[in-house]
Amino acid sequence: MTWLTWRQHRLGLAGFAVVFLGVAAIYLFSGSLGADASTVYTAAHGFSRLVKFSEDVSSILLPLPLLVGMFAGAPLVSRELEQHTFRYAWTQGVSRSHWLCGKVLLVGAAVLVLSTIFSLVHMSWFRPMVPEMGWFRFFNQSIPVFPMSCLFTFALGVAAGTLLKRTVPAMAATLLGGAAVFVVMARLLRPNYMEPMTLARPLDPVDGQSGSDDVLNDVYYLGAVFRDSSGRAGDSAVWGEGEPAPVSIVTYHPADRFWSFQFIEAGIYLALTTACLALAFYWLRRKFS
Secondary structure, X not given: OHHHHHHHHHHHHHHHHXXXXXXXXXXXXXXXXHHOHHHHOOOHHHHHHHHHHHHHHXXXXXXXXXXXXHHHHHHHHHHHHHHOOHHHHHOOOOOHHHHHHHHXXXXXXXXXXXXXXXXXXXXXXXXXXXXXXXXXXXHHHOOOHHHHHHHHHHHHHHHHHHHHOOHHHHHHHHHHHHHHHHHHHHHHHHHHOOOOEEEXXXXXXXXOOXXXXXXXXXXXXXXXXXXXXXXXXXXXOOOOOOOOOOEEEEEEEOHHHHHHHHHHHHHHHHHHHHHHHHHHHHXXXXXXX
């Protein structure tokens, strides 16, 4: 059974290996930028290159977990149900649960290993930038969140394929469902894993700037409001001549919460993965005919 599963999915797994390990290889062969980060902080152009590059890389890598779900998870079951090739295994004395379990374990393990290797290389490459930029900037591509998000989208694709029995609709459902979960996670849940902290910083009455504060270099920044001398809040700092300068109230999570947030979010993805796989197994055993 394992050999048959490998034969069926070896090309897809090879494709993902090329993508994940290819990006990791690019990191390794272009390591000078990351390795020289500590020396370019003093040069504005060099630092802007680092920031721009990190933002570009993060944007490019955001869809990777969704691609895993669409191309590794969704077709895993739906293609066989669509083409009726599952009947061969089921008529050889292999139970439905055993059939699905073999597929999920083999392909899921490959997804987990490849995404973990990729995340390790990614974090290693950007490590020299952490003192100035912090780990939160690379939250989505760090361990354990990145491997678990890939595993979740894979499980979501398996569940969608089992329920819909058609590959293309399952891929579309995985894309939309996974994207919705990621948006909810980043915009609604992650900022509230713990109680945010606040920092009040008086504005300079001359230029309206709050000055620099090293405590905010590597934090998870949530936003800022301005309060005038009467306590009124607003999103811009405006005051009349002779009036006291407003105070900037910054809301943030400190850098030392990074790993706590990583494990909290990874735990949520693990729970969602379990729920998706449980649904797939239940549907295949009880509802499929």
